[in-house]
Amino acid sequence: MFTPHQSAYFAHWLTQSGKVENQVSKVIASARVDMNPHQIDAARFALKSPLERGVLLADEVGLGKTIEASLVIAQKWAEGKRSILLVVPASLRKQWNQELWDKFELPSTVIDSKIAADFKKQGFSNPFEQQDKIIICSYEYLAQKKEYSLRLDWDLVIFDEAHKLRNLYSKSGSKRAKSVVEATEHAQHRVLLSATPLQNNLMELYGLSQVIDPHFFGDEKSFKALYVNRKKNSDALEDLKERIETLCHRTLRRQVQQEGGINFTNRYSITQDFTPLPEEWDLYQQLSAYLQNPENQAIAPNAKHLVSIGLRKILASSSFAISDTLKGMVKRLREKQQVSEDSISDIDTADDWHDIDFEEFVNSTQATNRLEYEIEQLNSFQKLAESIEVNAKGEALLLVLRRAMESTESMGGQRKAVVFTESCRTQIYLNNLLEKNGYKGRTVLLNGSNNDPQSQAIYKDWIEKHKDSSRISGSKPSDMKAALVERFKSDDADILISTEAGGEGINLQFCSLLINYDLPWNPQKVEQRIGRVHRYGQKNDVVVVNFVNRKNPADQRVFQLLNEKLKLFEGVFGASDEVLGAISENLDIEKRIYEIYQKCRTDQEIEQQFNKLQDDLKDALEVREEATRQTLLNHFDRDVVANLKNQRDKNKIFLQDYERVLLDLAKAELPEAVFVDNHFQYKGKRFDIRWSLAEQNDSEFFRLQAMEHYLAWELVKKAKARQLEPTHLTFSYNQLEGRYGALQPYIGQSGFIQVVKLVFSYNQGKEKDHKLFALAYTDNGQPDGGQRLTNENAEHLLCIPATAEPFVDELPKQAFATQLEQLLESQTLAKADELDQLYEVEENKLDRWKKDREASYQITVDELNNDIDLFKKETRKLASTREKIEAKKTLRKLERKRDDAMTAFHEARKRIEKEEDEMIDSISAKLELSCQTDIIFTARWTLNA
Template sequence: EAHHLRNVYKPTNRIANTIKTAVARSPKILLTATPLQNSLLELYGLVSVIDNYAFGDLKSFKSRFSRLTGEDNFDDLKGRLKPICQRTLRRQVLEYIKYTNRIPITQEFYPTDDEQRLYNLVSDYLQSPTLYALPASQRQLMTLILRKLLASSTYAISATLEALAWRLEAIIDRHAPPPALFEEIISGNLETFDEVKEEWAEDNGNGASEEPSYTPEDLKLMGDEIRSLHDFHALATGIRKNSKGEVLLTALQKGFTLAQEKGAERKAVIFTESTRTQEYLKNLLDSTEYRGKVILFNGSNNDPQSREIYKKWLERHDGTDRVSGSRTADMRAALIDCFREEAEILIATEAGAEGINLQFCSLVVNYDLPWNPQRIEQRIGRCHRYGQKHDVVVVNFLNKKNAADQRVYQLLSEKFRLFEGVFGASDEVLGSIESGVDFERRIAQIYQGCRTEQEIQSAFDALQKEMESQIDETMNITRQRLLENFDEEVHEKLRVNLQESKQYLSRFEDWLWELTRYYLAPYADFSSDDHSFMLRRNPFPPEKIHPGPYRIGRNIEDANTYRVGHPLARRIIETCRSLLLPRRELTFHYSTNPKKISILEPLVNKAGWLSVINLTLSSFETEDRLLFCGLCDDGTELDEEACRRLFSLPAAEPTEIPTDDQAATRLTGIACTQESRILRENTERNAGFFDMEMGKLDKWADDIKNSLEIELKELDKEIKFRKTEAKKIPNLEEKVNAQRQIKELEKKRNTLRMNLYQAQDEVDARKDKLIEDIESRLKQKLERNGLFMIRWKII
């Protein structure tokens, strides 16, 4: 979920900046399904975590890339991203991964008179020109939040209405509540509040402004607003049954029937944006045949049922590596296991459900619908993902008395194609809109600005026309093109990588299995059929390695998952690597080997010598290379691959032998030849690295210099504008003041001009220092470590 670092370019994002600083000198891989959610600036932020010198400063990036109008800018940006970003789309892996379909169900409902009255009253209230309850600096944001809660349920909106009234009463009593406390109430209901707040913030931030002073007239109007809010709250709390909630049971029955017809299990995930709505839905379903089959999943997971599930899960997995020690991670694992094995329905907030895999569930219910298409795609993607075996049924609710709701659903369904097909909202369509947040903002403006049905229809007609134009025009020049390679190139790489990965995986697992069997022979009982063993006692007492069942493989539930990175495996590998291996004669048995190895057949009934040296090469990166050096008794040198394959054969118990100095000298010569070849290849590769880094630093320096010149150009523009405006001023005193201000700006411009060349020289000096650093890293350092020398014989 690396996209959480996307706003690292904002100084106010302290968590992202702290992480960036902490991992600055470490090699990094950032994984995300949504690298480009709202703005190209987010891409700038993510790239800076990997490499601070891929682009200049923020000002130069905005100047050059904020509008990708020209192909030159587009190609430059794509070129800079290519070494850093690797993007693979669903359509590119269809040859290897079977993606199922999405099937939509629309559940219509009609609100009661009281529900409609509440909606109309709150909507009219939000459209008032002056509102005292909402912080002025966050009027747009808070209006959006209230509309989200209003559309979710009466339970979601009622507590917030009460909090608004409480805020106003506190202001009248001259002890205005701190903004943080008010926001805490909102975020407790809407878990995505902080994220939405950050997305809606302008570049210069929208921090809380100081509370203004109020006149007696203001205080009177505040009293009226408080009474209205209390009336709204009373109306909301008086509505015990929500029409949408009442048709949820019908929707679930339809969804389960369709999902089970497709062969799926009886599992459903219900998404809501509000924790209050989540509680309401849990109580509602617990009063039906679903009682005992429903669990909650949110950002805190602190309800009694979740705590009990967690407690039982810890008892069940005590003494295994399923327990990570992190309460948050283990609680999530416990709830997902419970949903998979016992419960039928998971009611989740999207903040809580981020990053979880629910491919065993094939019914998604959007109880309330976000206006940001990216968020909807992320919801459905919890279930409609790699590993899903069945078509995914997507249920949405539609208020038949709300014209705006119907038009939003039409846009999301028909234009974004979110709810049906193999791909849902394709990268091209989502990439064609300026941003998910901008789209959300446009819809919020329609809800806020239109009062009659005719105004609503006209506004949505205009938005739909604009959307069609955007999608059609940018389908081929979409910003997602920045992160894609040609399909043919991707297909070929995937084909090769898939095969190589399978071979590597199989080989590493075989090596790990054989090494573990050798070292743990006194400590464990082994079963070769399923690559499992029962560890009777800990071979490394100071370490916390618990006895019990272990198995190599994936998706293991009944044993510890044994892998190269497991603490037990790491200790075995470290211990075996440090062993001193004496000279021995090994007799390899080819005749009893079930597999044919063509490269070894000519060596049957022959003998010779073999040595293995570990070569550690430190330059741009540090890497270990194994040099396999072998020869036959007749003086023939062995192919490096033949030496490697020799160790895939079973061998008899070794016998100790004396050193053969002549053979040792020959093997050293072979090693020197291999070493020279490796050094030559490394030098050529490093030369390519150096050229690439030089090109990058040249562009970085140009970006920084460009940023300095931008400030100068902006000042020139400002001076020109002020001079034009000064000529229009009739009053002499005002004219003189205007000229004085212009003089100050001109003085600032002259200082900037004088400093520009010095600043540009400093940039070049910084670049030279970076180049020196790269040059020092490119110097090759060699370390040789002879691992062993053996006498070999193949029979």
């Protein structure tokens, strides 16, 4: 149907660059995720200028900033810029690693001390220097190893949860934050991600701007004078908003809802009370009293906090979990080893605990006697736990499960539930309990290791089912999660029992019932759990079940805090990003709750301490400068909704063209393949051009993805490398699927066509734009040529099925000279104009920076003048001559100080102007434009009916 010449055209068309939104759309076409216009818009914003040092993406929580950043990474990767660093909270490293691979097939590696040591053994001295892999590390690790990061010129650095850096500007700001920023000072481009960039005051915006570009605002003093001290001045606020429009991008959930891209559903809460059995409550009181004793020797002193918090979580989870944990503790103590955090490995947490150097036992008789007594205590607790055969909370789960599933089903959801526990042993207990009570063979376990026979069997079946398929990533943890989630989604399972680590980085939109069997004290973790089901793509209202212990007032107050004060379990969005951000920055709520459990011995003390915590929480949640934040960040563009709809339409049109050309390339290069609509069969495999269809049909996803090793890339490379001989292309209009009406007048005519590629280079050759054009004209056998075709018509001509015959006559050498000259001139002017606009933005930014810096010095002079005027007024009131003489001396000192400040001002102005000139020269050099012209082929053509 298509010829080798057309195949070459398709291959070059698919790999050309162009508008930023089209580049992003090409990345989307190769991703395994549905995109929304606001995500495309955010990525386009981040990629809009190669001159910018970076941007802040601040979409509200729940709108997919991870996807937005991944789009930016994928585009940089496609451009060959592969020195990329991701700096994220430690608990999110694995999630990023999996998201990049699962959705974009971007290879990455997580770097920490242990992995770095392994690399060193392999001969890699710099752990950050990994060939063709995105580096992911925590803030802590980067701060510790900044000297290694500084050896690299990063093409792109992403900071997730970037509000951690917002106090960078202050002298009392975090040393870690300063080290992190210093470690990436050679980065070409930075992208900061934060739903809460402003929490308390406008200076935090100044701090984040300094992370991105130290020349965005002048300095701290001028920023305060211009904006902080004039925050009630609407002109000052409008000026600030205008300045940060190029720096910050923010979309709100209500805007996305209005556009119609995402329909956020509601969440509803069911509370299930339970009363512990007498023996359960006896165990709780005994072990709790033990943990409250400061004289205990069994737990290593520098691990006491972590071990105690872990033991309390396990104790609240189930008697079965605490029984085995206590057994391990007693064994360890009898082997003369103190209890450390690895003794409570039953907590399958998504967070990383820091390594601790454990202290040796104190070899004194008193310590030994105390330890023997504690061993007997812990042993008795273990025997009591072991004797408990029934847990009241487990029985309550059986009761509420039926009711919750009926409630979910009445709202259109499936009879499926995800049950979260913090304990691996409780997970086994719950699985056995459910298996015995109507769910035999209907459960799936998900945790950090999944070494159990059931999970291994599911994984083995999944591998067999998808063998020779792109569904298999090659990463066992990633594939294991995919296998288990697929089983849970199928008709073969009803309940997923997951630990914290298991629930990390998975999306369960097909399930709308979530059960918090164990309720975390950290509200961020609660929201993350609920976010597994209540997220973009959820079509039904979500039901959240929580258990409350009737006998434990502390448990009751924790639930009240999360439910009534933070409103995590009701409404459309749960706790807002403002609320969660304020808590994380100003209050370690998990630590405070632990201290209440640890120190309070009476119900009255518990009540008092929770009341105090509630008051502190209220203070932390005071939304200062709410009006300022709303005005500043939420209303850049008054037509956000209209723009998003326009973005959706443009992306849809481009993707349709892109998919059509991709399929045409396959038709040209694989004549033996069988094509049906938007897929084809080749060598016994089905290939789909959309990821959703590939998932649905368990077929190969035919796309030009990040890793250049699949069929589509092979076809592109083959088509580009082929020698194209002179040919006569005969197009058959009636074989075209669809119609190009504008070509009908040319049926029966002939002429010549030339495909040319213009390659524009700028930014010292770091940026290259590849643009493909088709030039054509009719000649009807006339040597002087006939009518020119528009570029669009010439491109459409090449998309019509054709046959090829050798062209024996001489191809015209100068016939396209005029067209090509005009094309080159118009495209060069357009590109120069585009670069001029980028230059103007940078020039304006630097001009404002210069004025800010000058204003800072002027402020000092003005302050001294004010001091002098005030001092003069005061000296007029003096009576004695002696006092007047002393005052005169002081006045002279102030005036000399003012004069010195004026001198410094004038000297500084020269330095600032020189620095500005140097930066403008640097920008100008980056914008020097060159163009290379490559003729792909020239051919004779005829268009038949």
